[in-house]
Amino acid sequence: MDYNCNGAARRPSLAPIARTLLVILGLVAPLLAGLGTAAAQTIKIGAVLTLTGDVAAYGIAQMDALILARDMINEAGGVLGQPIELIIEDSRGDKNGAINAVSKLTSRDRVLAIVGPTLSAEMFAVGPVANRSRVTIMGISNTAVGIDEIGPWVFRNSLPEELVLPETVRRSHERLGYATAALLYANNDDFSKSGADTFREALAAHGVRIVATEAFQTGDTDFRAQLTKVASANPDVLVISSLYKEAALLLRQARQLGLTQPVIGGNGFNAPEFIEIAGEAGDGAIVGSPWFAGRDHPKVREFVAAYRARYGTEPNQFAAQAFDALYLFAEAIRIAQSTTNRQAFRDALASIKNFDGVTGIFTFDENGRPRMDANVLQVKDGAYVEF
Amino acid sequence: MPIQQLFNALTLGSTYSLVALGYTLVFGTLGVVNMAHGEVFMAAAFVGLWLTNTLGVPVGLALLGAVAAGCFLGVLLEWVALSPMRRHPEIATLATLISTMGFGILLQNLFLTFVGPESRTFATPFKEVAWHIGGLTVTAVDLLMIAVAVVIMIGLHLALSRTKLGKAIRAVAENRVAASLLGIDVKRINMAAVAVASGIGGAAGMLVGLAFAVHPTMGLPYGVKGLAIIVLGGMGSVPGAMAGGLLLALVEVLTIQFIAASWRDAAAFAVLFILLVVRPGGLFGRPFGQVRA
Numbered sequence: 193m194d195y196n197c198n199g200a201a202r203r204p205s206l207a208p209i210a211r212t213l214l215v216i217l218g219l220v221a222p223l224l225a226g227l228g229t230a231a232a233q234t235i236k237i238g239a240v241l242t243l244t245g246d247v248a249a250y251g252i253a254q255m256d257a258l259i260l261a262r263d264m265i266n267e268a269g270g271v272l273g274q275p276i277e278l279i280i281e282d283s284r285g286d287k288n289g290a291i292n293a294v295s296k297l298t299s300r301d302r303v304l305a306i307v308g309p310t311l312s313a314e315m316f317a318v319g320p321v322a323n324r325s326r327v328t329i330m331g332i333s334n335t336a337v338g339i340d341e342i343g344p345w346v347f348r349n350s351l352p353e354e355l356v357l358p359e360t361v362r363r364s365h366e367r368l369g370y371a372t373a374a375l376l377y378a379n380n381d382d383f384s385k386s387g388a389d390t391f392r393e394a395l396a397a398h399g400v401r402i403v404a405t406e407a408f409q410t411g412d413t414d415f416r417a418q419l420t421k422v423a424s425a426n427p428d429v430l431v432i433s434s435l436y437k438e439a440a441l442l443l444r445q446a447r448q449l450g451l452t453q454p455v456i457g458g459n460g461f462n463a464p465e466f467i468e469i470a471g472e473a474g475d476g477a478i479v480g481s482p483w484f485a486g487r488d489h490p491k492v493r494e495f496v497a498a499y500r501a502r503y504g505t506e507p508n509q510f511a512a513q514a515f516d517a518l519y520l521f522a523e524a525i526r527i528a529q530s531t532t533n534r535q536a537f538r539d540a541l542a543s544i545k546n547f548d549g550v551t552g553i554f555t556f557d558e559n560g561r562p563r564m565d566a567n568v569l570q571v572k573d574g575a576y577v578e579f
Numbered sequence: 580m581p582i583q584q585l586f587n588a589l590t591l592g593s594t595y596s597l598v599a600l601g602y603t604l605v606f607g608t609l610g611v612v613n614m615a616h617g618e619v620f621m622a623a624a625f626v627g628l629w630l631t632n633t634l635g636v637p638v639g640l641a642l643l644g645a646v647a648a649g650c651f652l653g654v655l656l657e658w659v660a661l662s663p664m665r666r667h668p669e670i671a672t673l674a675t676l677i678s679t680m681g682f683g684i685l686l687q688n689l690f691l692t693f694v695g696p697e698s699r700t701f702a703t704p705f706k707e708v709a710w711h712i713g714g715l716t717v718t719a720v721d722l723l724m725i726a727v728a729v730v731i732m733i734g735l736h737l738a739l740s741r742t743k744l745g746k747a748i749r750a751v752a753e754n755r756v757a758a759s760l761l762g763i764d765v766k767r768i769n770m771a772a773v774a775v776a777s778g779i780g781g782a783a784g785m786l787v788g789l790a791f792a793v794h795p796t797m798g799l800p801y802g803v804k805g806l807a808i809i810v811l812g813g814m815g816s817v818p819g820a821m822a823g824g825l826l827l828a829l830v831e832v833l834t835i836q837f838i839a840a841s842w843r844d845a846a847a848f849a850v851l852f853i854l855l856v857v858r859p860g861g862l863f864g865r866p867f868g869q870v871r872a
Binding site: 244246248249408409411414416417418420423424437440441448450465468469471 | 583584587588590688691695697699700716718787791796831832835836840841844
């Protein structure tokens with residue numbers, strides 16, 4: 193109010209009222225403007241990623257790649273003349289965290305579609321939620337069996353293990369002709385466990401006898417007790433299904449304990465960090481992968497160079513699949529010719545065939561399942577080469 | 580059973596014991612469970628990693644650096660999270676549980692943000708040294724681990740029973756009011772106990788990091804095991820922490836060898852449960868533990 197205590201001040205002044213009105217207007221104006229235009233200004237895409245906690249390394253690679261893809265798409269003029277806006281939420285690697293994030297993205301931010309979540313276990317929790325809300329959710333690193341069956345709004349561009357692992361076993365068996373195997377896997381995460389089941393079936397299909405099965409837990413560091421036991425079973429090959437950290441430490445200890453057999457790994461072997469931690473012990477490891485950074489393709493070279501320029505490291509499989517996911521979404525928006533219609537977006541995404549991405553030629557089959565060729569790679573002198 | 584398994588248990592047990600010693604010293608002296616211990620362990624491992632990989636310091640010196648980093652964080656912990664709570668004795672036990680947990684979470688998130696979640700490994704030839712004797716594989720890191728554990732345990736035992744500081748720590752553990760009346764500077768003793776415990780934690784962190792890998796969440800599993808061990812060994816007991824660590828590791832390894840690896844934690848905690856039913860104070864414990872040499 194007016195603190196100048198003279199007679200004039202007692203006169204009812206309009207200034208405070210005007211000021212209040214101005215403030216209110218200032219607060220409301222953006223909202224009003226938003227009603228008319230915000231939805232038309234940017235295309236809102238949500239991302240649910242594990243950015244903190246034990247498996248944060250995956251989510252952060254995915255976030256980096258999504259941001260890179262967003263900037264590259266927007267620099268090229270956006271989609272349908274509009275830039276993409278990414279709204280990134282941290283699931284903390286937790287099912288409840290993922291559910292909260294998806295709820296926030298669908299009802300508060302009103303996103304067109306969602307990328308993520310990082311872990312298969314999280315997808316099993318949030319897939320049904322997205323399906324009920326009728327918003328497309330696309331996993332970029334979910335490889336467990338059963339993801340595609342959750343519902344019509346649930347997709348993934350990550351190649352399921354049930355396609356990659358049998359191909360790895362087939363090609364390695366052809367070349368190495370082993371008769372017995374030891375299977376080592378982490379039994380407390382859906383990804384590693386489902387990978388182990390797929391390996392077991394694929395090995396049985398080729399008549400390979402599993403002479404030792406040893407479990408451990410994601411987060412473990414000392415595997416020598418399990419490996420000592422495996423050593424006495426003396427298998428022809430070691431088959432490992434786990435995330436990269438455990439896989440690398442396990443391999444180091446296996447080599448140290450004198451287990452010199454060839455090693456076949458699941459998707460966890462497929463990260464530059466695996467080679468970094470495993471060091472020499474990683475040499476010779478065989479792994480099936482949807483991603484091969486050395487592939488001779490202009491898109492791959494452009495992506496690897498841009499990622500390296502911005503983040504200083506080579507993109508791993510998680511980054512590559514996240515990068516492809518945003519381009520897949522952009523393609524779906526183009527086909528749907530709408531930046532807001534969730535149903536049109538879903539149908540457009542499901543119709544995508546022969547999409548040429550950095551991870552390869554990608555197709556959704558009639559049931560919405562991803563189809564693409566797997567590469568079988570081998571670690572040689574600290575780099576992945578074709579097996 | 581291969582002799583390798585017994586050796587595996589011995590090295591694993593040494594790391595467990597080292598982690599547990601830090602818990603037991605703080606609990607025995609201050610009567611609080613230090614929930615930040617696992618994160619101090621992690622942070623010190625990063626300091627050791629940095630000294631080795633970036634500055635090229637030899638492993639032995641890096642270990643001393645990690646111990647110093649642990650001590651420093653211990654002092655900080657006492658100053659920030661422990662001493663302010665002591666002014667409110669009626670809520671101190673629970674409040675310290677939360678304030679130390681907060682300190683730990685903050686530390687972990689600082690590392691996640693500024694260092695990143697990736698696992699890193701020590702780049703030193705020392706790591707690759709291994710001997711094969713008959714069917715037994717022994718690495719230099721294993722031997723260092725066992726040696727450090729033994730030296731620290733004996734050192735701590737002697738320090739607590741022979742030195743003036745050790746006696747003062749035990750006096751404070753026994754009765755804080757009486758100790759202060761006798762002219763012992765209780766504040767200084769509190770600080771010393773947390774610093775020494777955190778320094779031991781730092782040594783454990785560096786050794787575990789050297790043997791395996793360093794990452795911001797590495798403290799968590801060891802923290803849980805460390806807590807279980809001091810309950811198993813007897814709260815506040817130094818020999819209890821050592822014996823408890825070895826026992827836990829032995830049970831784990833035996834379970835993997837003779838039952839199945841997936842039963843490891845279940846078996847370990849079943850043993851813990853049975854032991855607590857039979858001996859509520861733990862292996863070396865009295866029901867309300869105070870630090871003992």
